[in-house]
Amino acid sequence: MSISNHPDYSEELQRLNFTLDYLKKYHSYILKEKERIDREVDYNTKHFSSDNSQQYIDLMINTTFQSSISQRLVNIEKAHSKPYFARVDFTEDKTGKYEKIYIGKLSLMSEDQKELIIVDWRAPIANLYYEGRLGEANYICPEGKIDGQINLKRQHTIEEGILKEFFDIDITTNDEFLQAYLGANADSRLKDIVSTIQVEQNRIIRADMWKPLIVQGAAGGGKTTIALHRIAYLIYTYEKSFKPENFMIIAPNRLFLNYISEVLPELGVDRVKQITFEDFASELLEMRFNLKDPNEKLSAIINSRQTDEDIKRKHLMMKASRFKSSLDFKKLIDDYMRIVEDELIPQEDFKIEDFVLLTYDEIRRLFLKEYKDLPMMKRVNEIKKHLNNRLKLKKDSILSKLQQDCDRRIMSLKLEMPDSEERHRLIVEAIDTKNKHITNINSYSKKAVKEYISKISPLKPLEYYKRLMTTELFDKLAEKYIDKELIAFIKSNQLELFNSKLLEIEDLAPLTAIKYLVYGLNEKIQVKHIVIDEAQDFSLYQLYLLKQIIKDSSFTILGDLSQGIHSYRGTKDWNEVGELVFGNNCRLLFLEQSYRTTVEIMEAANKVIKSLEDPNLIPAKPVIRHGEKVELIIKNDMNEIARDIKEKLDKLEEMGYKSAAVICKTMDECIELRTMLKGLGKDIPIISGNEKEYKGGIIIVPSYLSKGLEFDLVIIANASKKTYTNSELDVKLLYVAMTRPLHRLYIYSAGEPLELLKNI
Numbered sequence: 001m002s003i004s005n006h007p008d009y010s011e012e013l014q015r016l017n018f019t020l021d022y023l024k025k026y027h028s029y030i031l032k033e034k035e036r037i038d039r040e041v042d043y044n045t046k047h048f049s050s051d052n053s054q055q056y057i058d059l060m061i062n063t064t065f066q067s068s069i070s071q072r073l074v075n076i077e078k079a080h081s082k083p084y085f086a087r088v089d090f091t092e093d094k095t096g097k098y099e100k101i102y103i104g105k106l107s108l109m110s111e112d113q114k115e116l117i118i119v120d121w122r123a124p125i126a127n128l129y130y131e132g133r134l135g136e137a138n139y140i141c142p143e144g145k146i147d148g149q150i151n152l153k154r155q156h157t158i159e160e161g162i163l164k165e166f167f168d169i170d171i172t173t174n175d176e177f178l179q180a181y182l183g184a185n186a187d188s189r190l191k192d193i194v195s196t197i198q199v200e201q202n203r204i205i206r207a208d209m210w211k212p213l214i215v216q217g218a219a220g221g222g223k224t225t226i227a228l229h230r231i232a233y234l235i236y237t238y239e240k241s242f243k244p245e246n247f248m249i250i251a252p253n254r255l256f257l258n259y260i261s262e263v264l265p266e267l268g269v270d271r272v273k274q275i276t277f278e279d280f281a282s283e284l285l286e287m288r289f290n291l292k293d294p295n296e297k298l299s300a301i302i303n304s305r306q307t308d309e310d311i312k313r314k315h316l317m318m319k320a321s322r323f324k325s326s327l328d329f330k331k332l333i334d335d336y337m338r339i340v341e342d343e344l345i346p347q348e349d350f351k352i353e354d355f356v357l358l359t360y361d362e363i364r365r366l367f368l369k370e371y372k373d374l375p376m377m378k379r380v381n382e383i384k385k386h387l388n389n390r391l392k393l394k395k396d397s398i399l400s401k402l403q404q405d406c407d408r409r410i411m412s413l414k415l416e417m418p419d420s421e422e423r424h425r426l427i428v429e430a431i432d433t434k435n436k437h438i439t440n441i442n443s444y445s446k447k448a449v450k451e452y453i454s455k456i457s458p459l460k461p462l463e464y465y466k467r468l469m470t471t472e473l474f475d476k477l478a479e480k481y482i483d484k485e486l487i488a489f490i491k492s493n494q495l496e497l498f499n500s501k502l503l504e505i506e507d508l509a510p511l512t513a514i515k516y517l518v519y520g521l522n523e524k525i526q527v528k529h530i531v532i533d534e535a536q537d538f539s540l541y542q543l544y545l546l547k548q549i550i551k552d553s554s555f556t557i558l559g560d561l562s563q564g565i566h567s568y569r570g571t572k573d574w575n576e577v578g579e580l581v582f583g584n585n586c587r588l589l590f591l592e593q594s595y596r597t598t599v600e601i602m603e604a605a606n607k608v609i610k611s612l613e614d615p616n617l618i619p620a621k622p623v624i625r626h627g628e629k630v631e632l633i634i635k636n637d638m639n640e641i642a643r644d645i646k647e648k649l650d651k652l653e654e655m656g657y658k659s660a661a662v663i664c665k666t667m668d669e670c671i672e673l674r675t676m677l678k679g680l681g682k683d684i685p686i687i688s689g690n691e692k693e694y695k696g697g698i699i700i701v702p703s704y705l706s707k708g709l710e711f712d713l714v715i716i717a718n719a720s721k722k723t724y725t726n727s728e729l730d731v732k733l734l735y736v737a738m739t740r741p742l743h744r745l746y747i748y749s750a751g752e753p754l755e756l757l758k759n760i
């Protein structure tokens with residue numbers, strides 16, 4: 001039925017036109033306001049006088065206002081094309097008031113401030129749309145729980161300000177809206193999902209900010225999307241207490257950051273810190289470094305063409321990585337820092353001439369006990385204050401003691417010796433000696449503290465780390481955790497890295513810990529809530545460190561253990577994270593439903609991951625969206641496969657798809673296949689992980705770099721027995737690759753395929 005025949009059509013049309021008119025009026029009002037503020041800021045900046053404190057305050061307020069009004073203007077402009085996406089009619093039990101709530105991405109009040117024309121999706125009342133069903137419902141707002149009845153739930157499709165469709169629903173689950181959304185093609189950027197957020201996702205978005213939250217989410221469960229919506233929600237809810245700059249999302253690489261870059265602006269939020277762990281560590285360390293590509297290690301581990309020597313080295317590499325990522329390594333660093341701490345203060349009293357002002361024991365007590373909670377160099381600052389105070393306090397009494405000693409000496413000379421030249425000489429000598437002491441003390445006291453403190457010479461964090469990792473000290477401290485072979489391997493590997501002026505990702509947590517313990521945190525860092533995506537690849541040490549150093553910050557940690565392809569250094573069990581990082585004071589929530597792909601593809605991927613028989617790896621439940629069966633195509637060699645892939649990709653548009661990825665296990669295989677395809681006249685770029693932007697279209701990508709991304713169609717280039725094994729890592733890589741497509745999955749095999757694929 002055409003919507004124009006719907007009994008409510010004219011009401012809905014009228015409402016839309018009214019809203020659009022109102023938005024236009026509001027837009028020109030805000031624009032005028034913005035122009036006024038711009039003029040004021042401009043005037044105050046040009047005529048700024050540092051003596052005028054009121055002017056300074058006005059300027060500060062107006063500049064803050066300037067940026068929020070600009071954001072508001074952008075949001076209003078965006079709302080012109082789609083001012084709202086849903087309506088909920090709600091009758092409040094207590095007052096009997098019947099409200100028609102239109103939900104959009106921003107809130108809009110009527111001029112008299114009496115009516116909400118659009119309610120922001122993040123407002124408490126909007127929760128009715130996400131969680132409530134027709135009939136009895138309630139929502140929680142600052143005034144408490146509001147009970148009532150939902151009389152209508154309606155979804156609207158509005159494009160460019162034109163009402164295309166609307167339909168009524170009960171629960172916001174697997175409805176037509178969601179189906180239409182999921183059936184669409186993959187973009188080169190992740191998109192917002194405000195109109196189709198599901199109940200399990202909504203609970204994560206709206207969970208209490210102050211309780212650390214860990215989310216185990218299936219592939220395609222919406223973790224990344226939800227992480228960004230949660231940030232937008234928290235910024236809205238805590239608008240009065242925090243600025244967007246206080247929120248930070250840590251993502252695996254810059255390509256991924258680019259992929260997610262449009263969601264927050266779409267949600268009307270900007271200035272949120274979006275960063276990789278490497279870049280954040282660089283900010284914390286206040287230093288630049290060259291990082292060895294972590295994927296190089298992974299490539300070496302997963303390379304299928306290996307000699308016995310390679311295999312031995314690979315095992316050592318994994319063990320070394322696991323140790324350097326563990327909390328045992330944290331303990332080792334703590335032990336080391338205790339040695340550093342012990343050596344830092346000079347083993348001498350603080351004195352002037354022979355007068356002891358503060359004993360070494362007293363200084364040591366201040367350093368190790370009194371100020372033990374401060375970073376070492378901050379403790380030194382406190383000690384400096386003590387030394388200065390003690391000097392001020394004691395100097396006069398030292399001087400008067402010298403005077404008294406001298407007077408006493410003169411008196412006794414006078415009593416004991418007859419007046420003689422000798423007595424005169426001795427008296428003059430006593431006075432000279434006293435005066436010399438006084439001059440010495442006066443001049444030395446000016447620099448005494450400085451001199452004492454200058455004997456404290458801390459190294460730079462990297463120097464401390466090098467000292468530990470390349471000397472006997474490491475053998476001594478590490479022997480209680482690991483064997484000699486591993487100690488030797490770690491040291492020689494570390495030396496190689498230092499000689500090439502490189503660090504590896506496992507070095508960043510210990511280095512940052514050293515910096516933090518010796519110097520403290522960069523004070524410009526003002527993060528209050530940290531969201532970590534793909535957190536399964538974070539080590540316990542990394543998570544522990546973030547929790548330790550950003551003390552009053554709260555956390556949302558999202559990941560999927562089934563995709564833990566760096567599990568030799570990453571996390572294998574969320575309960576362990578909960579216990580060891582958060583002392584069990586956290587919530588663990590699950591996203592079991594997968595929205596990305598079809599039932600057919602998800603079922604095939606589940607069969608693969610289930611082969612690991614790990615109870616921590618929970619299979620994903622696909623949303624009911626059917627598609628073509630997964631095709632396993634066996635060819636004789638890669639040349640045949642390349643020819644077939646070319647044919648498929650040539651038909652991409654014909655099949656109605658926009659994006660496709662050819663996924664190989666390793667980078668070497670990508671390069672090989674690319675050359676073959678080029679020889680066939682098909683030039684496809686390879687994603688190497690260093691790109692700053694993903695432009696969509698067709699790409700070749702190694703399995704480990706495809707994580708987090710999605711494509712309409714995916715081709716796994718070669719899942720033969722020779723390429724993949726049944727090892728945990730290989731199975732997870734295959735699982736990651738298989739869960740990237742939205743619509744179609746082809747798996748090729750040169751020769752016999754991996755056994756566990758045979759029954760898909």
Ligand SMILES: Nc1ncnc2c1ncn2[C@@H]1O[C@H](COP(=O)(O)OP(=O)(O)OP(=O)(O)O)[C@@H](O)[C@H]1O
Nearest residue numbers: 193196197198219220221222223224225595596708
């Ligand atoms: N409620 C929803 N409504 C519409 N689309 C959704 C919903 N939830 C997730 N999606 C879509 O599902 C896809 C997967 O989302 P996302 O990439 O956030 O998941 P993920 O859990 O991070 O996946 P992975 O771990 O596999 O990388 C995206 O296209 C996203 O838009």
